Amino acid sequence: MTSDSLTSAIESELVRSKWHLRFAGELEARFECDTQPQRNRNMVVAGLISALIYCLFLVNDFSFRPDAFMTSVLLRIGVMLPIGLPILWVVYRGAYGALRETLMASTVVVAMIVSCVIFISSQAPYSYLDIFSFGLILVVGNVLYSLRFQYALASSLMSVAIMVYFVVGYEPMPIEVKRLAIFTIIAKAIFTLIANYRLEASERKAYLLLLRETHRAGHALRSNAELSKLSLTDSLTELANRRQFDALFNHYWQQAVEHRSNIGLIVIDIDCFKAYNDYYGHLQGDHCLKQVAATLQANASNACVVARFGGEEFVVLSIGQSHEAVLEHAEQLRQAVETLELPHHGGTERACVTISAGVAVLRPKPGVNAPQLFRAADQALYEAKRQGRNRVVMINSLDALSGDGLGISIQ
């Protein structure tokens, strides 16, 4: 079910006024699935309590109908329990939907049959008064188990019919008491069914409201996550954007300070990109940017951040690597772009797209800050451009900032 169809299914269920409680289509399956574990547990607990109380009625049988006490023992413990307990076991093991409801409803009907057989098996005076307790069986099915309404209705109708059948045929019971017993059981069936209907209706409504809220909250979370991803990602290249780079640069700088480790920055610029744009057009220029970005990303496994800094400029940040390793990495990136052999007939010597890279690596120490590292790498890039492009230049030390420290140059 898609997010939109779920929303409209919830809304239409919330406004619909139907006697029928079941939800339409997939929502019903979802309701069953979400409520099943708790419902099964509740039913098993209710079933065990009911079985215990059903057996405790033996005390009543002993005092009211001593002539049929053994029959009571046999039927309550020898028949009802062997039927009821396996059913509870099946429900405990996770019986689903209609199967669970049918099994639990059948325990109600069987309990009524067993009780009625015990009822007619005694001729003891006043033992028939016990019939007024039979409504408890309906209370168990309709309220304690809270059977789904159609199962509660079916089991109640069958139970009432069974009881009426036995009561009508039981001779020792005066006709006025029979009438009262039948009237009472019908009234109890109606009251407990009304309670059952309301319970299920409010359970379903609460479920819909909760589902709607959960769904909305999930939606809001997803939107926030998407928004925050959008605000941190460059839409053209899908690399980290300047905003994300700035945050990560500070983060890794702090890390390098804490661990006293090297932090290395490579600033990369596509050579003669203005000429490329002028020759091939801006759209093709965008395509070229994407390919270069993907190549840098694919070849930057040593790096902790690869970002598009702006325009046709990229940055690659690494931590814990030696000067030589960062320099070698920059060279690999340069070669990887050159190997793409993207045609560039916009006036460059190589006739293909190339990059220049400026590299700076340092171990943070007091008095040195992150912007200084950036300026050093940027100055190295400037030097790479000045020396003729398509090359990597590394700055040896921050003395370069005063103009005299450019060291290793490759290519």
Ligand SMILES: Nc1nc2c(ncn2[C@@H]2O[C@H](COP(=O)(O)OP(=O)(O)OP(=O)(O)O)[C@@H](O)[C@H]2O)c(=O)[nH]1
């Ligand atoms: N297609 C496209 N072009 C861009 C984008 N961002 C910046 N540019 C272009 O990149 C070019 C950068 O040109 P310059 O800064 O003059 O540098 P260059 O031509 O690469 O020359 P050198 O850096 O000295 O090799 C400009 O023409 C910008 O319009 C973009 O998102 N898409």
